[in-house]
Amino acid sequence: xxxxxxxxxxxxxxxxxxxxxxxxxxxxxxxxxxxxxxxxxxxxxxxxxxxxxxxxxxxxxxxxxxxxxxxxxxxxxxxxxxxxxxxxxxxxxxxxxxxxxxxxxxxxxxxxxxxxxxxxxxxxxxxxxxxxxxxxxxxxxxxxxxxxxxxxxxxxxxxxxxxxxxxxxxxxxxxxxxxxxxxxxxxxxxxxxxxxxxxxxxxxxxxxxxxxxxxxxxxxxxxxxxxxxxxxxxxxxxxxxxxxxxxxxxxxxxxxxxxxxxxxxxxxxxxxxxxxxxxxxxxxxxxxxxxxxxxxxxxxxxxxxxxxxxxxxxxxxxxxxxxxxxxxxxxxxxxxxxxxxxxxxxxxxxxxxxxxxxxxxxxxxxxxxxxxxxxxxxxxxxxxxxxxxxxxxxxxxxxxxxxxxxxxxxxxxxxxxxxxxxxxxxxxxxxxxxxxxxxxxxxxxxxxxxxxxxxxxxxxxxxxxxxxxxxxxxxxxxxxxxxxxxxxxxxxxxxxxxxxxxxxxxxxxxxxxxxxxxxxxxxxxxxxxxxxxxxxxxxxxxxxxxxxxxxxxxxxxxxxxxxxxxxxxxxxxxxxxxx
Amino acid sequence: xxxxxxxxxxxxxxxxxxxxxxxxxxxxxxxxxxxxxxxxxxxxxxxxxxxxxxxxxxxxxxxxxxxxxxxxxxxxxxxxxxxxxxxxxxxxxxxxxxxxxxxxxxxxxxxxxxxxxxxxxxxxxxxxxxxxxxxxxxxxxxxxxxxxxxxxxxxxxxxxxxxxxxxxxxxx
Numbered sequence: 001x002x003x004x005x006x007x008x009x010x011x012x013x014x015x016x017x018x019x020x021x022x023x024x025x026x027x028x029x030x031x032x033x034x035x036x037x038x039x040x041x042x043x044x045x046x047x048x049x050x051x052x053x054x055x056x057x058x059x060x061x062x063x064x065x066x067x068x069x070x071x072x073x074x075x076x077x078x079x080x081x082x083x084x085x086x087x088x089x090x091x092x093x094x095x096x097x098x099x100x101x102x103x104x105x106x107x108x109x110x111x112x113x114x115x116x117x118x119x120x121x122x123x124x125x126x127x128x129x130x131x132x133x134x135x136x137x138x139x140x141x142x143x144x145x146x147x148x149x150x151x152x153x154x155x156x157x158x159x160x161x162x163x164x165x166x167x168x169x170x171x172x173x174x175x176x177x178x179x180x181x182x183x184x185x186x187x188x189x190x191x192x193x194x195x196x197x198x199x200x201x202x203x204x205x206x207x208x209x210x211x212x213x214x215x216x217x218x219x220x221x222x223x224x225x226x227x228x229x230x231x232x233x234x235x236x237x238x239x240x241x242x243x244x245x246x247x248x249x250x251x252x253x254x255x256x257x258x259x260x261x262x263x264x265x266x267x268x269x270x271x272x273x274x275x276x277x278x279x280x281x282x283x284x285x286x287x288x289x290x291x292x293x294x295x296x297x298x299x300x301x302x303x304x305x306x307x308x309x310x311x312x313x314x315x316x317x318x319x320x321x322x323x324x325x326x327x328x329x330x331x332x333x334x335x336x337x338x339x340x341x342x343x344x345x346x347x348x349x350x351x352x353x354x355x356x357x358x359x360x361x362x363x364x365x366x367x368x369x370x371x372x373x374x375x376x377x378x379x380x381x382x383x384x385x386x387x388x389x390x391x392x393x394x395x396x397x398x399x400x401x402x403x404x405x406x407x408x409x410x411x412x413x414x415x416x417x418x419x420x421x422x423x424x425x426x427x428x429x430x431x432x433x434x435x436x437x438x439x440x441x442x443x444x445x446x447x448x449x450x451x452x453x454x455x456x457x458x459x460x461x462x463x464x465x466x467x468x469x470x471x472x473x474x475x476x477x478x479x480x481x482x483x484x485x486x487x488x489x490x491x492x493x494x495x496x497x498x499x500x501x502x503x504x505x506x507x508x509x510x511x512x513x514x515x516x517x518x519x520x521x522x523x524x525x526x527x528x529x530x531x532x533x534x535x536x537x538x539x540x541x542x543x544x545x546x547x548x549x550x551x552x553x554x555x556x557x558x559x560x561x562x563x564x565x566x567x568x569x570x571x572x573x574x575x576x577x578x579x
Numbered sequence: 580x581x582x583x584x585x586x587x588x589x590x591x592x593x594x595x596x597x598x599x600x601x602x603x604x605x606x607x608x609x610x611x612x613x614x615x616x617x618x619x620x621x622x623x624x625x626x627x628x629x630x631x632x633x634x635x636x637x638x639x640x641x642x643x644x645x646x647x648x649x650x651x652x653x654x655x656x657x658x659x660x661x662x663x664x665x666x667x668x669x670x671x672x673x674x675x676x677x678x679x680x681x682x683x684x685x686x687x688x689x690x691x692x693x694x695x696x697x698x699x700x701x702x703x704x705x706x707x708x709x710x711x712x713x714x715x716x717x718x719x720x721x722x723x724x725x726x727x728x729x730x731x732x733x734x735x736x737x738x739x740x741x742x743x744x745x746x747x748x749x750x751x
Binding site: 134135138139143163195196197198319320321324325 | 589590594597598601602605635638639642643645646647648649650651744
């Protein structure tokens with residue numbers, strides 16, 4: 001024992017005195033940033049890094065495609081609030097990250113992507129597996145950089161993590177040429193990051209808060225629209241307090257889901273294109289709208305000129321560029337959502353809006369969740385509703401993009417912050433499975449469900465292998481309607497049912513599950529739903545359930561793209577809703 | 580829609596122009612003119628940008644530019660009492676018959692200079708506000724412009740107030 005301790009001490013001292021391989025310095029810098037998990041895929045330009053990675057207390061998850069690494073790191077970040085890290089080689093490894101990086105950019109997710117690069121002496125020579133990944137990712141990263149010498153490793157990695165998680169979070173890419181990984185040097189001690197061009201405003205201006213409070217005080221029909229910023233800043237508690245004190249109902253953007261408890265009497269749930277009718281009507285009738293940590297995305301506003309026609313706008317966001325971008329804003333408040341709400345609470349006395357709240361409630365119509373349609377076919381909404389009830393609303397739910405995503409957003413009522421993980425801004429099909437894996441690594445005690453469609457799942461189902469390797473407690477629910485359902489719905493409603501290239505076949509998912517050594521079942525009848533969900537929950541580790549559902553079911557309500565609340569199609573108005 | 584002149588101070592680092600130009604392309608900002616050079620402060624470059632747009636568009640442009648990490652300070656100097664200067668080199672056809680007309684026009688009216696002459700052409704150097712350059716080009720065009728190079732506008736407000744970071748170092 002004594003000898004061993006002594007040896008270790010000598011090694012530690014050597015670390016401080018002898019120059020180290022760049023690859024080791026990279027790992028040391030990652031450990032220093034608190035990284036203990038990396039999703040990655042090796043390749044020629046990162047071999048030196050992989051050579052030393054096992055020496056460090058970092059768990060490496062070998063994905064099957066770099067896109068999976070980026071989405072997994074993203075899911076990890078969204079589930080934990082920590083920075084997710086993915087690692088890829090140069091060239092195709094790096095370009096395969098692109099969709100995942102763009103997804104994180106659109107949804108303000110803190111991500112650090114590390115890519116290997118060809119040695120500097122061949123950069124610009126069209127070397128094997130060379131690509132200008134920093135050039136490619138300029139528009140889809142918060143920042144990116146090339147580390148050109150071994151001395152830059154420490155400061156660059158520190159800066160990357162600082163930028164990824166501070167202010168409005170986002171992805172940062174670090175490109176590291178192979179020769180830098182192989183050069184020897186020292187890790188500079190951490191320095192306070194000083195970036196003259198980067199000073200995010202965290203605490204808002206008190207005067208703006210007072211103006212916001214005054215406007216809210218004058219309002220007869222106020223409404224809060226809460227977005228991802230609530231979750232990023234951890235402002236749920238403050239938002240609940242504020243909503244309760246001022247008695248203001250809260251609508252949620254797609255990424256705002258789980259930021260305000262769905263079961264709260266003031267919660268209106270999802271707003272926007274497939275938002276609840278009463279929530280969208282509340283926007284339409286509101287006289288003051290307080291947007292917090294959201295960006296009035298077109299899926300929220302429809303046609304901006306007809307959005308909230310009676311409302312004066314208070315907009316609280318950490319990114320000044322979002323304020324006034326879409327809507328004319330009466331009171332701009334730049335700052336962190338939580339800090340803003342704390343200040344707003346100080347300025348806010350209790351208010352009452354009983355009549356307004358009652359009126360909104362009177363508009364409420366539940367989303368139909370009948371087990372089957374007229375022909376006895378399983379309804380997708382029923383599956384989501386049962387999943388919600390049987391998991392007691394406590395699972396972490398990730399989704400792909402499309403109809404199943406909207407049904408889940410409507411029907412899986414989230415009360416726990418960060419339990420909802422979905423690609424909002426970029427709308428990335430294939431996000432559900434790898435992000436579920438990442439989320440599970442971040443919260444391994446949790447039950448994680450990836451609710452995906454038959455289109456999206458086929459984009460990234462290779463990650464089943466990773467999920468099985470790592471025995472992630474991830475349950476995959478495939479809502480199989482045999483179509484790219486959301487596109488089909490648009491084709492039905494706006495393109496004369498011309499189902500051009502939207503019918504899509506699937507493999508036998510039960511056999512596929514077997515091939516991946518993943519327990520799998522198929523459900524075709526309503527009576528089998530509960531039993532299958534309970535079966536998947538009865539053991540730890542991955543499971544797959546394919547739900548074969550009504551092929552031409554639509555998502556309602558729906559405000560057509562670029563439309564206004566007046567053009568909303570509700571299930572009761574829709575031709576296919578007559579049963 | 581009117582023309583705005585923005586002075587953008589940026590850190591002089593590799594890739595900065597790439598980021599800025601990428602931003603214009605990505606978000607569909609139309610830039611009429613862009614000129615870059617060093618400033619009084621080492622490590623700091625100055626971009627003079629002329630862009631057309633309504634106030635909201637320009638506000639977005641400024642806010643998005645601020646998100647580029649290396650952008651330190653942006654000043655909209657449009658409404659300042661402004662000195663705007665641009666330099667142009669114009670290679671124009673010049674025969675024996677037209678040569679003296681061109682020279683008179685250039686030197687008397689525009690206070691521009693002939694900086695090179697060949698048997699059938701001359702190079703004119705002209706400095707001034709963009710309108711002056713436009714006007715000279717219009718007058719020269721009938722003679723046949725073979726080549727035209729313009730620097731883009733640089734601008735500075737008159738008076739003692741400066742667009743700069745911090746206080747100047749005064750030695751004397």
